[in-house]
Amino acid sequence: PQGDYIELHRKRHGYRLDHHERKRKRDAREVHKRSAMAQKALGIKGKMFAKKRYAEKALMKKTLAMHEESSTRRKVEDEAHEGAVPAYLLDREATTRAKVLSNTVKQKRKEKAGKWDVPLPRVRPVAEDEMFKVLRSGKRKTKQWKRMVTKVTFVGPSFTRKPPKYERFIRPSGLRFTKAHVTHPELKCTFNLEIIGVKKNPNGPTYTSLGVITKGTIIEVNVSELGLVTPAGKVVWGKYAQVTNNPENDGCINAVLLV
């Protein structure tokens, strides 16, 4: 048979006499078969199927609710204008002033504490034994002054290792990253930008100097491809971003741009 032989056969001979009946019954049976499978399927298959089915159910419920929306009656909500104040409170101003005052107090406190307005103000502290792995060296493997960094690091392009004999902190090359996935908080899109340097690691200045990147670290990224321009007319090519994931667990650095 060549070409559209199926359609040709249908055109010439039509359908089987019981075709439509059988099709209808088969489709009706599908429902029962699906439910039987849902009840019988075990293990991972069962879970996946149940998840899919639940999604379908939720969607169906939503559409039904939407259809019923037009027929149900709802209470009419009078939108209260923001800042509207009832008549007996009209002459009061003291409260608003007080708020302003407490805000300034809060800001001062924040500045003292060193908490900045960043997306992740607080992060889980990373202990030293979690950060470093002790390497034994020496002829009898008794010396334990070497440390290997277990987290992701950034070393600059002009980095050269110290002679191995004197190297105290080892940053393995497998854990060195040069690029980060940076999200612009307003545009909501993500770019793959190069890291220029590590500005501050909240766990301590040692880590900052080593270039260790953990969750909450502020890094400086090359944003020249975004094409940002200062009001003065100069092209912005470096901006700060804060790391939002654990890079050693995910294999990549995700950050949020600090605008």
Added chain:
Amino acid sequence: MVQYNFKKITVVPAGKDFIDIILSRTQRQTPTVVHKGYAISRLRQFYMRKVKYTQQNFHEKLSTIIDEFPRLDDIHPFYGDLLHVLYNKDHYKLALGQINTARNLIGKISKDYVKLLKYGDSLYRCKTLKVAALGRMCTVIKRVSPSLAYLEQVRQHMARLPSIDPNTRTILICGYPNVGKSSFINKITRADVDVQPYAFTTKSLFVGHTDYKYLRYQVIDTPGILDRPFEDRNIIEMCSITALAHLRAAILFFLDISGSCGYSIAQQAALFHSIKSLFMNKPLIIICNKTDLQPFENLSEEDMKLVMEMKAEAMKTVIGQGGEAIDEEGVLLKMSALIEDGVIAVKNAACERLLNQRVELKMKSKKINDCLNRFHVAMPKPRDDKERPAFIPEAVLEARAKEAAEKEKRKLEKDLEDENGGAGVYSASLKKHYILANEEWKEDIMPEILDGHNVYDFVDPDILQRLEELEQEEGLRQEEEADDVDMDGEELTPEEKEALAEIRRKKSFLIQQHRIKKSTAESRPTVPRKFDKDKKFTTERMGRQLSALGLDPSLAIERARGRSLSRKGRKRERSLARGGSDGDDAMDMDVDQPSSKKLRMRSRSRSRSRSRPPGEVVPGQGFKDSAQKVKAIKLVRKSQKVRNKDARRGDADRTIPTLKPKHLFSGKRSLGKTSRR
């Protein structure tokens, strides 16, 4: 020689299904159990294996896709062009390229993550790295899913393309739409192409095969071409143009001289002239179709002129091939596909032209010389001038001549049939050659059922003989019958009848009696009178013995009789006996006296006799005193509780706190049924 059959390409799965397949395979084929306490190298190996396995599977599947789809530059230009026309070469190449990049990306991801896994120092870290790796691979595939869908569509369509061999003998049919191309191919081959009165019924190429001089020819039917500038042509027309351009075939240009296709001869001629460049180096034949509607001779002047022009063009191609000047008939042919007039002639002409051309080309090419060198027809050198013709004996010659004559003389049934209208019209008379005693019987209708019997059961060539035999047998039998006396069913005399009845009655009586007397469980009492079957021990006997001893037996006898069970119902009698004369004013009650046997059976034991108070328990029946018996009676009462027929709830009706506890009604079983829990 590659067979251009695109049916062998494996199915391309959709993006989501692809991911599901690979991930479930990873889950099934790699070890699944791992614990926190294992050695770190073991943990790392476990997760690295999963990542690598997934990458390998993706690589495999994507490679099969890339390899199986044909590369448009590597196949015959006809197919390359056809696929370009149908699927757009650029889109096709892009899709395959995307699949290729996806494959490379997945490889890179796998490499990077395996490197990172080497630094994993805890189960959690390795696990998250593996999850990230697999997730990224799946994202790559998700991004590529539109290409996968496109390739699946292409594959499905490609599988249904006709398998045309571009290098073999081919005849190509072209012309305007609705000219009669599909009808022609239906007539000469077995291709069942759809023929309809509207234009563009044929929307793609169709292939049929036909034979000529023991060689197989491909006949290709194309969709109609309209006379338009090249850029404006749609995909369907482009298919025909591609076929015309790339296949080395004999071309049959169809012309509808009746104009019933909706286009005049002038338009068709215009089309011819616009595509005549495609007819270069190909044997061309102009076919005037639909001569049943419009005979060729009745064409108008202008039309005839146009046709002649086309013929001249076609002649040019003939001469251009450097062959012999073929007669004009080989270039312009008339036929009608509907009444099948001239169809075979057209086919033969086309096949002949094509064959000649191919043979010529082959002769001219270098390859043929190798073959020719190997042929050598050896002719014997003539020894002298004597003629030596072939010798056929006389007898054989005569026989041959006679055969030929006979064949011509004898009229076959087949010829008779043909004369009288053909197979469907004429039915041969099968009874013509019957050999019967009377010639008139030939056309008679034989009955099959007569008087409810099958005639054929009675038909026998030796039937008369058999009849005689039967009669003989019957005669013998009748003689035998006369000797026998039949006992059964003879008439009885009335006395005999009476006697019979009497006998029967007696017999039944005897049977009844036996049944009554028979000691079955129903008829005999449960306690046999085993102590006194013969009834020897009567009160009279007792009296006699006592008197023999010298004692007065009367009181004893009275007492015994009074205690007898069978006299229970005779109260009146007793009182009468005691009272003596006092009972004269007795109200003689007519009491039914039950038989002694019955009384005995109904009587109660002594302990339960009516003369005692109801609560009193008499020791007896194996108990040493009343207390023990009372205890025994209590036990009996306790052991079997009387049924509570009030239909109220009792202790036995337990309560069910929850009617459907979850742990009994939920859960799936991997093996077995859940008909009970």
